[in-house]
Amino acid sequence: MKWKWLVFPALLTLLLFPAMTAWAHGAHIEYTISMAVEIVAAYDTGAPMAGGQVTVYAPDDPATPWLEGVCDEDGRFVFTPDPTKPGTWDVQVRQAGHGDMVHIPIGEDMAMTGGGGYSTFQIVLMGACVIWGFVGTALFFLRNRREYAHS
Amino acid sequence: MRKPYRMLIVLTLLALIILAGCGGSETGTLQFNANGEDFVRQGFVSKDGWAITFDHVYITLADITAYQSDPPYDPHAGGEVEAKTQVALDGVHTVDLAEGGEDAPPILVGKVADAAAGQYNAVSWRMVNASDGYSLVIVGTAEKDGQTIDFTIQVEPDYTYTCGEYVGDERKGMLQKDGTADLEMTFHFDHIFGDAETPPDDDLNVGAPGFEPFAGVAQGGTLDVDMADLQAQLSAADYQMLVDILPTLGHVGEGHCHSETH
Numbered sequence A: 001m002k003w004k005w006l007v008f009p010a011l012l013t014l015l016l017f018p019a020m021t022a023w024a025h026g027a028h029i030e031y032t033i034s035m036a037v038e039i040v041a042a043y044d045t046g047a048p049m050a051g052g053q054v055t056v057y058a059p060d061d062p063a064t065p066w067l068e069g070v071c072d073e074d075g076r077f078v079f080t081p082d083p084t085k086p087g088t089w090d091v092q093v094r095q096a097g098h099g100d101m102v103h104i105p106i107g108e109d110m111a112m113t114g115g116g117g118y119s120t121f122q123i124v125l126m127g128a129c130v131i132w133g134f135v136g137t138a139l140f141f142l143r144n145r146r147e148y149a150h151s
Numbered sequence B: 001m002r003k004p005y006r007m008l009i010v011l012t013l014l015a016l017i018i019l020a021g022c023g024g025s026e027t028g029t030l031q032f033n034a035n036g037e038d039f040v041r042q043g044f045v046s047k048d049g050w051a052i053t054f055d056h057v058y059i060t061l062a063d064i065t066a067y068q069s070d071p072p073y074d075p076h077a078g079g080e081v082e083a084k085t086q087v088a089l090d091g092v093h094t095v096d097l098a099e100g101g102e103d104a105p106p107i108l109v110g111k112v113a114d115a116a117a118g119q120y121n122a123v124s125w126r127m128v129n130a131s132d133g134y135s136l137v138i139v140g141t142a143e144k145d146g147q148t149i150d151f152t153i154q155v156e157p158d159y160t161y162t163c164g165e166y167v168g169d170e171r172k173g174m175l176q177k178d179g180t181a182d183l184e185m186t187f188h189f190d191h192i193f194g195d196a197e198t199p200p201d202d203d204l205n206v207g208a209p210g211f212e213p214f215a216g217v218a219q220g221g222t223l224d225v226d227m228a229d230l231q232a233q234l235s236a237a238d239y240q241m242l243v244d245i246l247p248t249l250g251h252v253g254e255g256h257c258h259s260e261t262h
Helices: A004-024 A120-150 B003-022 B037-042 B203-207 B212-216 B227-233 B236-248
Strands: A037-040 A053-057 A065-070 A076-079 A087-095 A098-106 B027-035 B051-069 B083-089 B093-096 B107-116 B122-127 B136-144 B147-155 B159-163 B180-187 B222-226 B250-252 B255-261
Touching: A037 A087, A037 A098, A065 A076, A098 B255, B027 B051, B037 B051, B037 B180, B051 B107, B051 B180, B083 B107, B093 B107, B122 B180, B122 B250, B136 B212, B147 B212, B147 B227, B159 B250, B203 B236, B212 B222, B222 B227, B227 B236, B236 B255
Parallel strands: B027 B180, B147 B222
Antiparallel strands: A037 A076, A053 A065, A053 A087, A087 A098, B027 B107, B051 B083, B051 B093, B051 B122, B051 B136, B122 B159, B136 B147, B159 B255, B180 B250, B250 B255
């Protein structure tokens, strides 16, 4: 009987309907965990650099500001560095002709920073490989000549 | 020698030459500038109301060295700079920070053409006595309420400044291969005379002698003194204030330096 095919969907709709109504009035919160950096800028006297101009430089492009902002009245500034850019993040704060720069290492153990180059061992190994490449090529041709000489 | 072995030797030598080329150092040109800022180029009003203009500000610099410091040098902590790479500008250089017009660029002290590429994030130098016996000579005119004083102030002591990275509108010292980068030795003369545009209770003005003490020992509209004269003529408090503030002249842009007096 065809009506039997309608029983299960109907029951399912009745069971879910109250819940669906509740969802329409609910709230939804998602979260991600990120590492924020808070700096506090102050003059040598201890007075906060309220309104100090902040410039943040990321390690992959240290010549170009990654973020610019302003300290709050307590000289405080918070930013979340891009976790895909491990290395030293540089933060500069300036105000009224005075300023300072702080260097913050972030996740440096996860990746090598640019400009680090190769280790001595790596250089020696690469050199040996290149030399062996040439020597091998020479031996190959040498072997061919010997074979031709014997044939 | 058989021909195949000669070929083997030639190829090996070729490989070594290629490797030597790959391992060649990457260098560029590093410029060292000195900057007295707009205070020197354009003049300014001291904390006590004297309008000061400068004809010459001769400063003598030596042992100028740039560093790729690691860890980054902290001038607040002081001490030696730890660096894998450093570049020295040889010689003793006397420059006039007042040279050029009001909008003149910083004064080029010298350049090193074969500096290793990288980020130079620290610099040190000495202010040393020139052949005339002075490390700093300030020549200018001060005016206030119709009174004019032509002054020459000569400073004898040597100072060493050790600084971290330049702090300012742009980052300096980023030297690319075959490129040019500059570093700046900045001198803040408002530290001596104070600045009318800064609140009187600001640390800058509280620590600055101003011009009034100098005006007080001028004679006939002229002041021509060195530190020995000033010690004899200024009040003990004013002289000590001057002695205390002179080591703070050297900066890197707006960044402070660690200093020592010799």
